[in-house]
Amino acid sequence: MRSYKHRLFLAGLALLGVLGGLFAYTQQQKPLDPYEEAMRQRQMYLETFGVLPGELYAEEGKELFFRKGPSGKTLEECDFGLGKGKLQGAYAVLPKYFPDSRRVEDLESRVYTCMQTVQGFKPAQIKRDEVKAITTYIASFSSKAKMQVVPKHPQELALYNLGRELWYHRAGARDMSCAVCHDQYAGQRVRLSPVRSPKQGLGSEWPAYRFEADKLYTMEDRIAFCYESIAIPAPAFYSEPYIALTLYMLAEATKAGKSFEELPFFTR
Template sequence: MRKNRLYRVLGLALLGFALGVALTQGQQELDPYKEAERQRELFRQTAGILPGELYAAQGEELFHAKRGPKQVSLEACDFGLGPGKLEGALTQLPRYFADTKRVEDLETRIVSCMVRLQGFKPEEVKRDEVKALVAYVASKSSEMPINVVPRTSQEIAMYNLGRELWYHRAGDRDMNCAICHEAYAGRKVRLSPVRSPRQGLSNEWPAYRFEADKLYTLQDRIAFCYESVGIHPPDYYSEPYIALSMYMLAEATRGKNRFTEMPGFTR
């Protein structure tokens, strides 16, 4: 289990966090939502299409193409609503899948379908392809209500692990994710208004981040939070991401939140 390492590295966040909060004092005001809206309009006017839509189009092509050693498409991939049913699929992920006997989020599920259906070896699965496929599948859940309710024992265990990781206090100064996203919820950390899971944290991913000029999945965004406070993030598709996503999205469900436009467009 990688949990111990995660706890240890969370401790390293203490100093970075303290510095980040201190540095925001006195900086000039900037509304990141208005700025994102302005950038989005610029893209619409100049390119006629949003970058997130380009990723989704690439994902759509990958989804329907016969690929891998078995030369089949991903059309038989079941995201929880039946083979090939994509409408609203993201709204109920992560969830337990009987075929892999695992709780999977969208990214992990795409990888397991590429492995099980198309015959790719896990190490052959390209991260950029997974991201484009995430954008495509997510685009079918645009603006829909989030509906993640842990029911099976495996889902409840995953939710509990996520909550444990979220609240686990580590290091000399007793830090955790909750300190930023709950104690500071509604306030600003590094110019960004921070939200709590009940306020819908995690409802805009996958999203195109114009400051980075890249598509970020939810796993990428969690990894970015780790990195921004000096923590080495866990490997993609590993349990801590699935657990934290399960926790955040189940809480977002309790707060009656919807997804934004999918893929999102944000700073």
Template structure:
């Protein structure tokens, strides 16, 4: 996959150097997407989704595939499942997002040892499962005590200001929505422009496939904050808060292709 971006490095550098150009960020995105498809004949989102599909139907050490896993709608039912996550699961007695549910499935159902669960495998499986929610409406509502506690934590973390820069999520995604910082636009993740529904996604600017967990960790790094661990409560709490704020939004592209 790295060689694809190398082939595109020159035109991509021109796009990023333009900053405030006549093209909108949306037009730049569409151009890069089409250029990549014409050059390679396939998008990375499609490739990673196919890898995830193979993982989903591959038998683990227990002899079971991910079809034996419950992602919230019953074992093996993944159509629309990601549009309803994060949510509370009785078997784990906690609120799980898609990533943590995949890890639970791989270790507790498929029989992999924790050290055998690699991050790229989790991301690929997330791409495939999320692809089955394209066109669905987000339906996340904190109703159980566990979900309500997570929502409260997520709201607190989203609006908290701390660190050397005295910033938090809301500084970019509420206070400065629609403004440009170099080649970047600050997007509204609380429902107005549906940017929360873009994840998981392939980022052409760094040639990486990310879930929302990766996106949140990167935001913390950008703010010079210590990054929360993968699969940790702060990340899931932020996801739940943003997901509920996006309830009713339609997932138009999943996984998405983003800058």
């Protein structure tokens, strides 16, 4: 309970920080580097509280990880990619094919699956916020890890191909696709945000706490946000398009030798 109160307090202070930051942005004559601004905010958090908001989510996720489900089991009984109970570096090999569920899963859908199959929760009992916290906890064991997403299994290859097709598929009233910005204009700026391609490490910072939104964003949250901003309805969480796109992006980043940032990351 203490952690929730702590978070509420932090949220209030964060809001002040965000307002200050936004004021700085709008008043600034020269474009501010959003990365530098995030690092400045991060430092402010550390100096003021001695802890980062993302760490509090991870802490909450840890409690949920060791919570017993209706079956009496904790998530220690779930294989997250490198075998039961092995969390070190597991996030860096996902999405991958799991023989028990016979499908390719990213970390979020894997948590969702194991909460049902291992812990005995019903889908309606599983809160999105809990999955996010557990995802953050597990991903924190792959902080700065080298990405190792190499599709090999036929289902992984099929989903990689779907991800690539979705990546290039222009659709909706705004004629958008992922590629039209993230390939063609990589290195440039939409408003304040730098646009990156998978080969430049797109996706390396999630899960991350976004101080501007005062929320934690997982990879699926971030993809959903992207779809909303191009006027395409976001996919349902844990559905195949998320896993396919994540697989495509991280496999491309793996080819370019990219690593994850400090996870959970702290960003704008």
